[in-house]
Amino acid sequence: MAALKKMLLLVSAALQGACVATPTTPSTESMQAAVLIQHSVETSSLLNQAVSSALNGAKVSLASRALTQTSDVQVERTTQDPASMPGLNGQLMEVPKAYHFSLRKQGSQCYLVYQKTGQAFLLEGVKCRVLEG
């Protein structure tokens, strides 16, 4: 298990080294709702990193095709069971708290915006398009 974790960390670090989600403070008022033009492992990694940064380093695993159809995404604590403990999370009395993010475009740049704080994360190298209608 330790080796597996180490490998995951290495892969994650390698992917994140290619391009970095940069937290910025631009005005989000002039930004337009957007969707990703194409999903990829690299884009997912960047989005995960941005969400993680907004949430003080939380582990994040967005769906690979998130933000390809809609400009908003909601994340919450996973209710998947650990592989070694099936059924563990099967009886949840509480609804996990949700955190809301939006993809926005300004000029040629794409940003992930944490709705609670308004903080925008520049997604360098990511291509998106303004959502029509």
Next chain:
Amino acid sequence: MINKRILTLFVLSVPFLSACGGGSGDSSTTPVASVPAPTWNQGVFASESNFKNRCENPRTGSDINGDAYPDIAGSKLYEKHWLRSWSNNTYLWYDEIIDSDPASIDDPIDYFDQLVTTAETPSGTPRDQFHFAQDTTEYLQLTSGGAALSYGARFKLIKASPPREGRIAYVEPNSPAADANFTRGTEIIAIDGVDFINGGDTDTLNKGLFPDVAGEEHTFIVRDLGQTTTRSVVLKAEVVTNEPVKATRIINTPSGKVGYLALNTFGTRNTEIALAEAMEELAEESPDDLVLDLRYNGGGLVAISAQLGYMIAGSALSDDKVFTKTVFNAKHPTNDPRTGNTLIPVPFIDTTLGLVTGTAIQPLPSLNLNRVFVLSSGSTCSASELLINALRGIDVDVVLIGDTTCGKPYGFSPTDNCGTTYSTIQFRSENEKGFGDYADGFSPNNAPAFIGESVQGCQVTEDVMHPLGDEQEVMLKAALEYRNTSTCPPVTASRAETIDVEGNLKNDPYFKKRQLLEQIRMDYLRTTYK
């Protein structure tokens, strides 16, 4: 009438009380720096608040909500004393824990492993199979829409030892498996050049079945259902969103309309709307019966299960009735020890709760049925079993078609201390009639040596040779036949197979780690222990 507004507030407010660091729910745990180093007096338990958040390695900085971690300098001994007192206060079978000196075991998690009952169920299964500790950052891992790393296909190992048979059970839409035109029944012939049926390289096969990281590619040779030729396809793993409702349809029979609904999870917010829409679609046809397919449903949010209970039974049967009641240990007969709040039973819920942001609270449809056919398996667990038990509690006839359910009438609030989140059983669940004793699951009563709570119905072994919702699909077919004749198909051979044989995929340690193994492993546990 049970106050549903209070319930709604309960369901929606608790996470905000418990969101910090995994949520202890203990509002009186501010550590006092002057507390002396703990000592063990057998059978004497100080308040857990004396030991909370006093850590060997205190965390610094902020949690995901921006709140500062509550940790202060402490020691492993403090952490173990907190576990000891917390377990004595909240563990459902606290009086069955053997009190041992925290100083006698070094690691807090090893000590926690001891704080558990050793009792067994009538079938010989350990009564507590849900005692678990994990890193809090893992517990708090965030996903969107119940997403998980996979190809978007669930594999069913019909036979795990050579000659193996592995087929697709279902496919998630908008996923690599869907893109590859996999369907239920697609047979696996080879993975990454290794013969799936007779090959000896189980490591390669398991790594192909259960990828580790997004972007990982594996080459599959498959045979589609009804075809004689094979084809090769490269699958690239990604994080796939789970679709809760897999099929909805109306089946017209000479004796009336039968609704069919396949629901794979209660575990995501999206389930609320998807389920309400599916039930609305069925309600428009006013079916005489419902076949509810929960064979792959491991549970999830109790509130959504309670909504489905209402949508099946309707107001006449469910108003003023208990869906589930939480019963804590004898120290806490009226109040929740985690919050101090007065215990309130969960009712059958007749409205949406706005779990999906932006959706309004609306009345739910109902079928007003006093009978339901439930398709079940060893993967039918927790909130799914809660639904079965709740409906039986208000005298809705439940007919069980399939296999014994998993047997989890228990729950808890995972609780963080010093960066580890501990899950220990804190309550059991009872229905309107006060019944909740199904730790061995619910079993169709025609099973040759059934275990668990006996329910009218038929034991049927699943195959995957027809689509879900197809009238020829073996479990649905049995339900429809039982509905007409009250007879069951002949009981087929047990699913039990010898695990410890060479070449059995389930023998491989790698296999046991994989995410998609969850439900398969549950089947394995059942055949092994029961």
